[in-house]
Amino acid sequence: MTIQFNDETFRDDYSFRNSDWAIKRFPFPFHEDSYMYAVNMEQHRGGPEGSVYEKRFDVDEHYVAEMRDRAMVLADDPLRCQSLPHMTLAGWDLLELIMVSKSEDYPDLFELHRDGDQWRWVNKPLGIDDTFTFLDETTLPYGPMEYITRQTQGDFCVLDQRDNNLWMDAGMVTTQADWSLDFDIGMNFFEWHAPVPLAHEKGIFVRALKFLLNIQQGAPARRLNWTMTVNPLLDTSPENYHKWGIQKTTLTPENIGAKQHLRVELQTFFRLPRSNALVFPIRCYLCSFQDLMTMPKWGRRLHRVVRDLPVELATYKGFIDNRPMMLDYLSKFDDGLPTSPGVWPDAETEPPLST
Amino acid sequence: MSKFEFPPSIKSRPVYGTLEARPGKAHLMIADAEGAEAILGIATPDLMAKTHIIYIPRGTAFADQLRALNPAQFYEGPSYAAAVSRIRRVLQDAHMGLQVYLTGTEGLMGQAQNEAMMAGIPHTAIQTEHRGSVARRMQCVHCKGITEDVETDPFVCSHCGLNLFVRDHYSRRLAAYQGVCIDAEDPGNVPAPKGIYE
Numbered sequence: 001m002t003i004q005f006n007d008e009t010f011r012d013d014y015s016f017r018n019s020d021w022a023i024k025r026f027p028f029p030f031h032e033d034s035y036m037y038a039v040n041m042e043q044h045r046g047g048p049e050g051s052v053y054e055k056r057f058d059v060d061e062h063y064v065a066e067m068r069d070r071a072m073v074l075a076d077d078p079l080r081c082q083s084l085p086h087m088t089l090a091g092w093d094l095l096e097l098i099m100v101s102k103s104e105d106y107p108d109l110f111e112l113h114r115d116g117d118q119w120r121w122v123n124k125p126l127g128i129d130d131t132f133t134f135l136d137e138t139t140l141p142y143g144p145m146e147y148i149t150r151q152t153q154g155d156f157c158v159l160d161q162r163d164n165n166l167w168m169d170a171g172m173v174t175t176q177a178d179w180s181l182d183f184d185i186g187m188n189f190f191e192w193h194a195p196v197p198l199a200h201e202k203g204i205f206v207r208a209l210k211f212l213l214n215i216q217q218g219a220p221a222r223r224l225n226w227t228m229t230v231n232p233l234l235d236t237s238p239e240n241y242h243k244w245g246i247q248k249t250t251l252t253p254e255n256i257g258a259k260q261h262l263r264v265e266l267q268t269f270f271r272l273p274r275s276n277a278l279v280f281p282i283r284c285y286l287c288s289f290q291d292l293m294t295m296p297k298w299g300r301r302l303h304r305v306v307r308d309l310p311v312e313l314a315t316y317k318g319f320i321d322n323r324p325m326m327l328d329y330l331s332k333f334d335d336g337l338p339t340s341p342g343v344w345p346d347a348e349t350e351p352p353l354s355t
Numbered sequence: 356m357s358k359f360e361f362p363p364s365i366k367s368r369p370v371y372g373t374l375e376a377r378p379g380k381a382h383l384m385i386a387d388a389e390g391a392e393a394i395l396g397i398a399t400p401d402l403m404a405k406t407h408i409i410y411i412p413r414g415t416a417f418a419d420q421l422r423a424l425n426p427a428q429f430y431e432g433p434s435y436a437a438a439v440s441r442i443r444r445v446l447q448d449a450h451m452g453l454q455v456y457l458t459g460t461e462g463l464m465g466q467a468q469n470e471a472m473m474a475g476i477p478h479t480a481i482q483t484e485h486r487g488s489v490a491r492r493m494q495c496v497h498c499k500g501i502t503e504d505v506e507t508d509p510f511v512c513s514h515c516g517l518n519l520f521v522r523d524h525y526s527r528r529l530a531a532y533q534g535v536c537i538d539a540e541d542p543g544n545v546p547a548p549k550g551i552y553e
Contacts, residue, residue, distance in 0.1 A: 079499075180496055186528040187367060194367035195524050238496045238535060242517055245539030321540075 002108065005064040005125055011072075016232035018291055022061055024345065026287045027052050027264050028295075029224040031343050033304040035313075037199045039208045044222035044268050052266055053222070056101040057152060058283065059109065064125050066153050066175070066234065073174040073235050074150075079182040080237070081146050083158070083170035090158045090170060091145030092135055093272035094279050098148045123151055145170055154266075154283030157181075159189075161276055166212060168192050169277075175234040175284045177227045177263065178241065178318065197312045212278060217271045225265040228319040228326075232261055232286045251322055256329045257290035260322070262302070289329060295345035296353050299333030306330060359489050362552065364523045369465070371485040379454035382406040383445060384426075385467045387435070389487030390459025391417030398424045407445060409438055411463065435463055442467060446474035458484040462492035462503055465530030478527060489552060494531040495519055501531055507548035509537045518545045 008015045018026070029035075047053025052060070073080055083091060099121055103112035111122040117134040128151065132139035140147045149156045149172035158170035165188040173181035184192040189209050190200075199205060215221055229236055230248045251259055266283040293299045306314075306326055314320040335354045340346050361371075376397045382405055384394055391410065395417075398406075407428040412418050418431050432438035455471050457464040464483050472478050490504040500514025508521035512534065519534030526533070538544050 180533070182499070183494070183496060183524070183526050183529065183533055187526070191367040194365035195522070200366065238533075240497075242497050242536040242539045245536070246542070248540055 003059065003061055003063070003125075006061045008062070008065045010065070010069045010232055010234040014231050014233075016062070016065070016286065018287055019061060023287065023291045023294060024347075025051055025060075026292070027224055027266055027285055028262075028292070028298050028301075028343050028345065029226040029264050030301050030305050032341065033301050033339060034308050035305045036310075037202060037204050037313075039204060039211060040223045041208075041211055041221045042223070044220040044270075052283075052285065055105040056220070056268075056270075057098055057105070057154075057281070058266070059102070059106055059125075059153065063153055067126060067151060069234050070150060070172075070174045073237075077239060080174050080239075081149070081172045082181060082185050083143055083145055084186065087145070087158055087160065087170035087275075087277070088137065088143065090160070090272055090275035090277035090279070091143055093275050093277065094156065094158060095144040095148040096134070097270060097272065097279070098152050102152075126151055146172060152281075154281045157280040157282065158272075159278040159280055161213065161278060164213065165189055166209065166278060174237075176237055176282070177225075177265065177284075178236055178238055180238045182239075195316075197316050198310070212269060215269050215271050215278060217273055220268055220270040222266060222268045225267060227263050227317045228322075229261045229263040229286065230259055230322070232288070234284060234286075236263075248318070248322065251325055253325060253328060256325055257293070258288055260289045260326060260329075261286045262289070262292060289326075293333045295347055295350075296333075297339050297346055297350040299330070299353065300335070300337060301339050303327070303330035303334035359485065359552075361485070361489075367525045368523045369461070369483070369525055369527075371464070371483045374456050374458060374482050374484045376402050377454050377482070380405065380452045381450065382454045382456065383409070383449070384456040384458070385409045385438075385442060385463070386457070387411040387459035387463040387487070388413040388415045389417075390457075390463065390484070391415065391421050391486075393458040393484045393486050394456070395420060395424070400425070403427070409442060409445070411435055411438060411459075435466060439466070439470065442470050443474075446470055446476075449474065455481045456484075457481060459486055460488050460490065460504075461485065462490070462530065465492060465525075465527070469527065469530045472527070491521065491551065492531045493519065493521065493534040494526070494529050495534050497536060501529075502534070505534075506550060508551050509545060509548055510534070521551055 010016055052058045099112045102110040109124050113120040119134050120131045122129045155175050156172045157168055159166040160169040168184050168187050171181045190205055193205050233244055264285045268281050270279050272279055314323055374393050374397050384406055386394055403424045403426045406426045408421055408426045409430045410421055411432050422429050457467050468478055468481055471481055490506045493502045493505045495512040497517055498515035502513040509518050512519050517536050518538050520537040522533040524533045
């Protein structure tokens with residue numbers, strides 16, 4: 001299909017909107033009526049047609065606006081994109097992976113023409129047509145990782161693999177759920193996850209690391225993670241928390257349906273061929289509560305998940321203070337009927353809300 | 356009593372050990388304040404004959420005792436900032452087999468460890484022992500400014516003036532803990548500062 005790109009903002013007037021198409025394909029993260037941490041990895045080899053899982057790097061109606069927002073974040077704070085000196089080759093690996101994937105998966109939007117090391121990259125939505133020499137940094141306007149991730153939705157962590165661990169040694173991080181690349185760069189897998197509650201004790205990170213160290217070329221993996229964000233704000237960074245934190249206090253029973261967003265990360269993992277690094281894209285999808293409630297199954301389930309979430313997790317995810325108001329709103333969409341298994345909305349088969 | 360038992364914490368928080376003399380052709384010991392006591396505890400004439408001590412007294416009176424150990428080289432500096440160019444030069448000239456010992460405050464150990472790492476020494480090969488003040492070197496996540504010797508939580512960023520709470524999340528690269536605005540969601544509601552471990 002041809003994508004109509006939205007002209008919208010993720011700040012100030014927050015004109016971000018999801019179309020009916022975007023709501024239907026929203027990666028709702030709860031496969032049952034409760035939630036607890038799990039490694040929950042699966043292969044990233046396509047998915048149902050039209051879903052966010054179908055392509056290697058999903059492009060949707062928010063693409064152009066998200067890239068504009070990223071450029072603004074980087075202009076304000078260039079430290080959101082960093083690469084330690086030994087990571088340049090991994091940056092070229094990433095550039096190749098994205099250019100090849102996007103030109104194959106979206107031939108009407110992206111073209112890659114290769115003649116030896118002379119490459120021409122055409123990005124039609126962003127109006128880019130660049131010719132450069134592969135592996136020669138002087139022929140690009142930015143380093144290879146920055147160049148391609150200024151043109152790709154989602155944050156990117158590029159992880160070096162050594163000493164049986166993964167090291168956060170490069171990244172482009174402008175749409176993060178409250179963590180700082182500038183602070184965490186150079187840390188290993190356990191260190192950058194150190195502030196996460198409960199999951200260390202459950203052995204989640206030991207198992208996840210073991211899985212990730214063994215990811216092979218051509219066999220990427222994926223999982224979902226989620227949090228809550230008031231207003232469709234992509235840049236929920238700690239750097240700017242003193243500016244956006246106050247927005248959490250602007251919820252009212254009248255505006256919560258429009259302002260409160262479920263924030264879902266589609267996390268994918270690809271082995272890179274030359275560097276043996278692992279790239280970890282973290283793609284953020286936002287959906288307002290009122291849009292989620294258009295799917296009766298999601299309404300019932302979201303209420304039950306938010307209601308039953310352990311206090312530590314609601315605190316860590318930053319919505320403990322707003323949880324009572326969220327539950328007042330969500331409970332109106334839960335009539336107690338059972339829900340079908342799995343994440344899909346099942347709009348045709350799930351019963352409408354009984355009043 | 357200069358040894359402090361740090362409470363258990365998260366996995367990015369550094370853990371310090373107890374210095375021991377290891378075999379090596381050359382030894383570099385970097386210390387501040389009460390860190391001198393840890394060096395005095397392991398010093399032997401043989402070890403000192405191959406040791407370069409870089410010491411920042413910070414108002415303590417241990418310098419003469421260290422000098423009396425007769426180390427191969429001894430430097431007493433007025434501050435870490437004054438000593439760092441010497442530390443870099445010593446690490447640059449170091450050969451394989453150099454043993455590195457760091458002792459004293461967290462800020463001193465963290466910064467010196469960072470210099471050693473940049474010289475190619477893995478952080479896991481560097482010995483550390485905490486002595487003296489438990490104050491922390493803090494980075495403000497908002498303005499990126501570093502405030503040295505923070506003793507209370509919360510504290511005021513010495514650069515941008517925001518009220519910050521003291522996290523245990525620690526960056527080896529910055530040799531600092533992270534400070535985050537405490538009243539972002541309720542401006543002006545700042546609890547009275549307490550000692551970090553109170």
